Structure formats: C-alpha cells, structure tokens
Amino acid sequence: MATPDKKMKMLDDTETVNGYLHEVSPMKYSRNNVKYFNAIIQEKDKYTNSVCFRPEFHQNMVQLQKQRSQVSLRKVDRVPSLQRSGDFDIKITYSSDLSTPKKSLDFDFQPPPSQNQVQTINHIKESLNAYQKTNVHVKVVQIGQVQTKTVRSGTSVSCQDVVVADKTGSITLCVWDKQTDTYSIEESYSMQNISVRNYDNINLASSKKLRTVGKIIMNLHASSFLRPPGAGGTAKPIASSHRGYPN
Template sequence: MASEAKKVKLEDTTTVTGYIHNVSVVKVSALKKNKYFNAVIQVSRDDFCDVVVFSVEKRMLFLQAQNCRSAVRLSGVSKEPSRSGEGVDVLCGRRTDVAVVTDVTFSYREPPSKSKTTVSEIRKMSARQHIGEVTVRIVHLKAGTDNVELQGRPVETQSVIVQDGSGKIRLQLWESQVGQALFGKTYKFSNLSTREFNGELFVTTTRQTSIEQVGPLPGLGAIVSCEVREDPVISVCGEVIRAEVAVSRTCGNCRCAQTEFQPKK
C-alpha cells in the first residue's frame, strides 16, 4: 500500500478481520492457469494488507462486503512475504471462511492506493515504495523476455522503458503482465512498487497491478525516441538432438515451491 499507510505485520494466526476494498476481476495465472482475484483488507485504522483469493466462487462475498462496507472475518487464511516489499500478503483458498462481524474497533477508511504520481516524483523515491497510479507511454521494449527463479519456480519477466512529461524510468513486467504493453501506446498502471539494483531505481509490477490502455498524454510528441544500449538478440538455427524437461511443483494456495511431494495413492 501507499507509504503513508504502512503494511501491518500479522501475527501467526489463520484469522484476519477488517474491511474489504479494491476487489479485482477474476484473473488467470500465466504458468499454472489458476483462477484468482485480488483485494485489499483494512486491518486497523491505518493498516492495509493485500489479499489474493484462489477460490473465485468467494468473489461475490468479497464484493458484497466491499459494497456494503461491512467488516468481515477471514478464517483459514495463510500469508507470505509481500511482493511489494512491505509486510505480508493474505492468501485465501477453498477452506477460507468469510463471515460478517460487528465487533471491529476501527471505522471504515478508503486505502490510499489510487494516489496519482509522475515519473519525476517516482525517481525521488527510495526503494520498496508503493506507487498508487501512474500514466506513461511505452518508449522501449526489450527484445525478448527473461526467465528468473522466484520462490523455487521459473518466472517470465520483461523490461520496458516508460515516459511521461516529466521523464523516463525502467518498468519490470512479470508473468501475466508480459506482453500487455505495446510500443508507443499509453497505459495507466496501478499498484506498482519501486526497486533498486546496482544503483538504478526502477519500477516493478506486483500481483495487484492493473494495466489499462488510455489516450495519449498531452505534451508528448508523436515521435517516440529512446536510446537504450542492450545486448543484441542472437538467433540460432539447427537440429534438436535432445530435450530435457524439468518439473517443479507449486502449491495452488500459497504459490510456494514444494520440495517434498507425496503423490496420491
């Protein structure tokens, strides 16, 4: 969430209580093709946690709680370190129970996740800061994508350069977001996070990131110009004489790699 509303550290519990916000549409994971949706839960007056729900039939319950501004108790949840860099994500599955409660000690408050910003403002941030919303044009797409290991499984990522009227910055796309941004088009990105590597500050998407194509930004010319030095793409042609297949197992609920796997008998 936004820097002025810090992420709360949950205790070792399977129950979370609070108000539901920002219920997303149903999405499909790039690797496992699992359906899920995102939300945000307000767990105190100023603290918010990102929620990932892998049981899409519960989406109506989340929408009802959001629209009625009713506090709920989520029982049977798990948690993992947040991809935004602060606190934890709350993970809900088929065994999660959603119940309306009235004994909360804080009032409903909108999360500060829709605050608009610019590239120049982002470049003044430190690493691991939340970005509510930014509208930019894609001025460079890296030729090809990369695969990196994250939590024990390979994940596809793509690097792009984005620009608004105040400047340019690198944006890292992950998994299902790869390929959504087209060269020369303008997009509104919501729920991003800053990172720093080798002295370079850049922006990365998160599980809660949404991408919406919008009209051109005022003040930017029609000609897209961006000089980026990168290694050329090398194409190799030849006969395939051997192929190896690596199998990795990931929990459908917590998304963590499973090193010890007991097949069903």
C-alpha cells in the first residue's frame, strides 16, 4: 500500500496538457483485453503521441477533434516513448480528466505534418502510431498472392501483400479489394492515404482507402533498398504475416 509521501509524489509526477486532438484512433484491445485508443496531441510547439485507457473518453475526443476544439487533459503522465528514443508519450489513465482549458490557447489547430507530407519508410517505422495516415513514394520489390480474408463485419474481402521500398527501408503494404493485382515489380508509385498498422511490434501499411496517384520515376538503385529475403525482379509469393483489416 502506498504511503502518504508516495501518493503525494505520484500526484506531483502527473501534469496538465493543453492543445488540440488529431488522429483519434478506433477503439483497440490489448492482449489482456484492455480497451484503449491512440491520439496525437498538438501542444504549442510539438505533436505528442498519446495512449488513452479511458474508453468513455473516446466518443468525446472524436467529436472534439472534428470540431477542432481546444482541450485540457489533467493528471496525465509523460512516459518514455516506445518508438522514439529519448522522447516521451502521454498516458491518459482512469485518474485523468478531460475538459476545456481555463484560458484560450494562443495557437491554432494545425494538422500534423505527416497528414500532408511524403514520409520515408524509416520514418513510418520509427515515428508513426497505428492508424496514423501518410503518403509515400515507393518502388514495388515483391508481390504476394491474392488471398481472401473475413473481416470483422463477416464479409469476405480479397487482399494482397505487396513489399515496397525506398532508400531508407522496406515495408509490407496490405492492399484490399480493387487495389489487388494493380501493381508491378520494379515499378515506382506515389501513394496517398496509407494507414499504419502494428502487429506483434511489426509496422505494416494497410488501407482499403489507399489512393495511388500514379506511377513515378524513382532514381533508386536496387542496392539502396533494404530488401526482404528472397525479393527479386520477379513476383514471388509471400506469406501473410498479419491480420490486417480494411478501415
């Protein structure tokens, strides 16, 4: 049982964060079946990843994001980031409160840069949370077989794993429905609206709403790619290593 001194220290370690909400994720479940969701909090001079363990906040935070409303989160914890060394994320617990700031903020709502800018694969792996969306310029290095999966709604949907790469690394892109069998080995593409997924600590890109702007020319040498084992100039089947769902 915590002593009064320890309880006081725990209270001192919490803080209040004021800002705007972005990219509030759908509700998720941990391996222990604990409900949680993610969001990005825009503070005055930075964007901070957060995880919220108060499911009753979810609908309210979704609306606050849509309305671009100012928010104040009290009694939150800053915890070491699991994705960026030396950085901190915000942890929202059952002790946290959600309200409106006592004073109007002196900065405006601005979407995170990742929503508009082209990002490298390395940045996606190191910095983006599950359900964050981004744009990429990539080359296709491996194509898997089209499979049929049953999604949460019970509907059967075709999907296909496509390994894409840039100069910083490679990642598996799971494409769905009409996007299957539309890509070619060694061709380069500009893609928008890619949504990040995370399964067993492996980042994947997956989106039913993926938009391929078109083929592009990328002056990249094959040796620059961090290719997956067995990836070559011809299509080879790859095993599906995840349970991606179209969003």
